[in-house]
Amino acid sequence: MWGKAKxxxxxxxxxxxxxxxxxxxxxxxxxxxxxxxxxxxxxxxxGDFAGKAIVxxxxxxxxxxxxVGGEEITxxxxxxxxxxxxxxxxGLYPVRMESGELARLSGDEAALGRLFRSxxxxxxxxxxxxxxxxxxxxxxxxxxxxxDDPVDADPVIAxxxxxxxxxxxxxxxxxxxxxxxxxxxxxxxxxxxxxxxxELSKQIEEMLEQVPSGQPCILNLHCPPYASGLDDxxxxxxxxxxxxxxxxxxxxxxxxxxxxxAIKRYQPVVGLHGHIHESRGVQKIGRTLCVNPGSDYSSGxxxxxxxxxxxxGSCLDFLLTTG
Amino acid sequence: MTSSEASVPAGxxxxxxxxxxxxxxxxxxxxxxxxxxxxxxxxxxASVAVVNxxxxxxxxxxxxxxxxxxxxxxxxxxxWLVAMFAYRYLLRAVPRAGGEYVYLSRIVSPAAGSxxxxxxxxxxxYVLSTNAHFAAQFTPFMLxxxxxxxxxxxxxxxxxxxxxxxxxAWLSVVVMLIVAALSLFSVKIxxxxxxxxxxLQVLAFLVLIGMxxxxxxxxxxxxxxxxxxxxxxxxxxxxTAKSNGVVFGTSIASAVAIIPFMVLNYNGVLYSYYVGGELxxxxxTYLYASAISIGVLVVLWIGVWALLRAxxxxxxxxxxxxxxxxxxxxxxxxxxxxxxxxxxxxGMVLSSDPITKILFATAVPLAEIAVNLAxxxxxxxxxxxxxxxxxxxxxxxxxSDRNHAPNVAxxxxxVIGIGFCFLTSLVNLGSIVxxxxxxxxxxxxxxxxxxxxxxxRRADLIPTPGLPDDARRSWLRKVALVGGATTVLALFTIYxxxxxxxxxxxxxxxxxxxxxxxxxxxxxxxxxxxxVRRQRNSLDLDMAMRELPxx
Numbered sequence: 124m125w126g127k128a129k130x131x132x133x134x135x136x137x138x139x140x141x142x143x144x145x146x147x148x149x150x151x152x153x154x155x156x157x158x159x160x161x162x163x164x165x166x167x168x169x170g171d172f173a174g175k176a177i178v179x180x181x182x183x184x185x186x187x188x189x190x191v192g193g194e195e196i197t198x199x200x201x202x203x204x205x206x207x208x209x210x211x212x213x214g215l216y217p218v219r220m221e222s223g224e225l226a227r228l229s230g231d232e233a234a235l236g237r238l239f240r241s242x243x244x245x246x247x248x249x250x251x252x253x254x255x256x257x258x259x260x261x262x263x264x265x266x267x268x269x270x271d272d273p274v275d276a277d278p279v280i281a282x283x284x285x286x287x288x289x290x291x292x293x294x295x296x297x298x299x300x301x302x303x304x305x306x307x308x309x310x311x312x313x314x315x316x317x318x319x320x321x322e323l324s325k326q327i328e329e330m331l332e333q334v335p336s337g338q339p340c341i342l343n344l345h346c347p348p349y350a351s352g353l354d355d356x357x358x359x360x361x362x363x364x365x366x367x368x369x370x371x372x373x374x375x376x377x378x379x380x381x382x383x384x385a386i387k388r389y390q391p392v393v394g395l396h397g398h399i400h401e402s403r404g405v406q407k408i409g410r411t412l413c414v415n416p417g418s419d420y421s422s423g424x425x426x427x428x429x430x431x432x433x434x435x436g437s438c439l440d441f442l443l444t445t446g
Numbered sequence: 447m448t449s450s451e452a453s454v455p456a457g458x459x460x461x462x463x464x465x466x467x468x469x470x471x472x473x474x475x476x477x478x479x480x481x482x483x484x485x486x487x488x489x490x491x492a493s494v495a496v497v498n499x500x501x502x503x504x505x506x507x508x509x510x511x512x513x514x515x516x517x518x519x520x521x522x523x524x525x526w527l528v529a530m531f532a533y534r535y536l537l538r539a540v541p542r543a544g545g546e547y548v549y550l551s552r553i554v555s556p557a558a559g560s561x562x563x564x565x566x567x568x569x570x571x572y573v574l575s576t577n578a579h580f581a582a583q584f585t586p587f588m589l590x591x592x593x594x595x596x597x598x599x600x601x602x603x604x605x606x607x608x609x610x611x612x613x614x615a616w617l618s619v620v621v622m623l624i625v626a627a628l629s630l631f632s633v634k635i636x637x638x639x640x641x642x643x644x645x646l647q648v649l650a651f652l653v654l655i656g657m658x659x660x661x662x663x664x665x666x667x668x669x670x671x672x673x674x675x676x677x678x679x680x681x682x683x684x685x686t687a688k689s690n691g692v693v694f695g696t697s698i699a700s701a702v703a704i705i706p707f708m709v710l711n712y713n714g715v716l717y718s719y720y721v722g723g724e725l726x727x728x729x730x731t732y733l734y735a736s737a738i739s740i741g742v743l744v745v746l747w748i749g750v751w752a753l754l755r756a757x758x759x760x761x762x763x764x765x766x767x768x769x770x771x772x773x774x775x776x777x778x779x780x781x782x783x784x785x786x787x788x789x790x791x792x793g794m795v796l797s798s799d800p801i802t803k804i805l806f807a808t809a810v811p812l813a814e815i816a817v818n819l820a821x822x823x824x825x826x827x828x829x830x831x832x833x834x835x836x837x838x839x840x841x842x843x844x845x846s847d848r849n850h851a852p853n854v855a856x857x858x859x860x861v862i863g864i865g866f867c868f869l870t871s872l873v874n875l876g877s878i879v880x881x882x883x884x885x886x887x888x889x890x891x892x893x894x895x896x897x898x899x900x901x902x903r904r905a906d907l908i909p910t911p912g913l914p915d916d917a918r919r920s921w922l923r924k925v926a927l928v929g930g931a932t933t934v935l936a937l938f939t940i941y942x943x944x945x946x947x948x949x950x951x952x953x954x955x956x957x958x959x960x961x962x963x964x965x966x967x968x969x970x971x972x973x974x975x976x977x978v979r980r981q982r983n984s985l986d987l988d989m990a991m992r993e994l995p996x997x
Binding site: 424444 | 468469470471472473474475481485488489492540541551552579637638641680797820830833834835836840843844845850852906907984985989990992993994995996
């Protein structure tokens with residue numbers, strides 16, 4: 124009743140999958156801890172690791188001034204550690220600066236973009252170093268980008284000896300081969316990695332055509348399949364505000380047709396998805412188990428999925444986790 | 447893409463200092479999905495079944511002697527007002543969709559959240575059936591009104607054959623089937639259906655207010671006589687009720703005892719917290735939306751009650767409601783007006799055109815269908831969550847390839863709901879309204895407990911940027927105090943429900959069994975599922991709720 128018994132098959136690989144941390148320091152630390160707590164062989168961070176906002180912290184006469192949660196606050200300079208820690212937990216980038224620099228950034232989008240990219244790259248470097256420091260050598264750590272992650276961050280991860288970044292590549296996990304792609308179909312926000320459904324379909328197909336015949340595979344595609352129940356998000360109007368119908372925000376599927384078609388055609392063992400934080404769930408499309416663990420990074424809660432695979436690549440069991 | 451970022455302020459206003467600071471936000475998905483106060487207020491008001499107030503007025507009048515609604519309406523509003531502040535703190539701490547399930551999971555423990563989640567699923571399924579039961583009970587009134595509107599004696603009289611328990615049970619099933627059939631449409635269409643059903647019931651309510659306002663007491667007595675084809679019907683109902691032992695007047699004790707009915711009346715008025723992740727500046731937006739909604743409902747309902755008292759009179763209302771229960775035969779000899787319809791019935795009496803007759807006749811059944819459509823969505827969502835937590839089979843959450851609807855979950859809710867329909871109609875499960883009241887009081891209690899525990903267990907989630915330690919401690923005490931006050935008020939409501947169990951639900955084996963099933967379903971299913979999985983060497987369910995150490 125609670126899932127099919129898999130007979131005498133033994134677990135050959137345990138994957139822990141999480142996604143959409145959006146710069147949350149506390150969630151990334153939990154992600155690393157998950158390897159030990161859940162006894163995972165591979166931990167995968169499936170995209171949207173970059174934070175979304177910079178909090179300028181003005182230095183004035185020995186005090187620090189910043190806008191946090193809609194309110195302007197002033198704390199002694201000695202409180203910098205606590206302030207930056209609190210902001211980092213929520214996925215914000217605190218940056219100390221003088222008032223002149225703040226004024227300059229306010230009017231210079233290019234400079235602001237560079238600052239974002241540099242903060243994100245610096246954070247990724249710190250995270251990779253932390254992974255090297257904390258993870259058991261036997262645990263593989265894979266971080267792939269999502270649509271909100273700047274492309275400049277990829278080389279930082281790829282260059283790190285402890286972390287793998289197999290974006291748009293096949294990755295051998297032992298019993299299965301994993302194909303990863305962080306690009307999503309066009310969104311209203313014109314984010315870093317978007318393309319048309321046709322282009323997405325082509326990219327997925329090119330990867331999957333390389334999987335050796337008979338080799339079971341899993342897909343690590345940031346965007347969930349269309350109308351799968353893993354892609355329910357509020358419908359937006361032209362001003363990007365939620366549409367209200369019947370006294371509730373109208374919820375519609377916003378996933379990818381290309382991803383759904385690929386899953387139907389190739390029937391991978393598992394589909395690992397993210398992108399839609401509040402559409403946490405599991406669905407079967409044909410024989411494929413599709414998972415979106417959701418995200419609750421702003422509360423400092425790490426949502427994830429533990430997936431057990433057998434030596435023949437079949438999926439033995441799964442569990443969505445909240446930690 | 448997410449909605450949770452709505453709590454991050456976009457841009458900044460100058461609040462002091464030599465130069466205003468601001469937040470720099472880069473172009474990413476999900477940052478601008480923000481609902482303002484008007485939208486949040488709309489959500490709150492749409493979540494309240496406005497015409498159900500007549501059901502609760504009637505329950506208060508028949509279940510307690512010397513009933514009046516002023517104090518209960520105000521006291522219940524105060525309870526929700528205090529709770530409003532508690533939920534404000536919860537929302538600021540956890541600006542996410544999901545309500546008590548999320549708050550309990552984050553603040554008390556994931557296990558408590560999951561158990562509450564399953565309890566909610568079971569009770570919501572039960573509530574679906576009680577709403578269907580309400581709609582079924584109003585069918586005779588509806589047919590009578592439609593018969594009058596279309597000048598059809600056959601239609602009007604058909605209602606007289608639909609008053610037995612078995613007829614009510616089957617009518618409830620029909621309502622459930624209609625709701626299930628409508629749920630198979632796309633979410634967009636379902637939302638439109640709910641919207642128009644809400645519009646119709648609000649319209650009926652407003653028309654009724656107008657009729658009561660523009661007619662005098664004399665108009666009412668005269669119209670009742672004409673409607674009943676019984677000169678002196680008004681006074682005869684009062685006299686017959688008196689001779690049947692109905693006690694008139696008002697008493698404080700009775701008013702206090704009715705408060706739980708009115709707590710139920712306001713249920714939904716704070717529901718903008720369920721979409722907390724979508725609100726702009728969630729704490730503030732939710733607070734304004736809830737305060738406005740409570741204010742509107744207090745004015746509206748107290749106004750309607752005052753108009754009913756002025757036009758029909760408290761003595762008549764007490765007489766009519768009670769006589770219909772104590773001696774329906776004697777009541778039926780005087781008038782054919784349904785004794786349970788209350789204000790809507792008075793509107794029917796006063797109405798002279800078919801359109802308003804149709805509006806009044808169909809208001810309650812349509813309202814219950816709208817509420818059930820919304821409840822079915824919520825119930826299936828909660829079932830999904832349990833399936834994802836492996837407490838129920840994954841197949842429960844299966845989305846159909848053909849209509850993209852959760853057909854399996856809908857079928858499960860439908861089957862269980864139909865079972866409850868027969869139980870509520872044929873078996874004495876206690877007062878139906880009471881179990882709903884108890885359930886919503888328990889939800890309120892869960893919110894109060896979560897708010898009380900918030901500063902103790904997850905103080906890190908309470909944002910008090912820049913506050914010195916002393917001021918922060920004081921702030922945390924305030925959060926605990928408001929949470930504690932909400933808990934006490936919820937406990938008071940529960941106490942009243944239990945103290946008047948003869949009205950709100952007798953402690954028979956059936957009602958106790960129902961409560962045990964409702965409250966114990968979560969832990970029992972969790973333990974069974976865990977044991978079954980252990981025997982199969984599957985992943986331990988305990989793992990799903992393990993706290994991860996960040997350091």
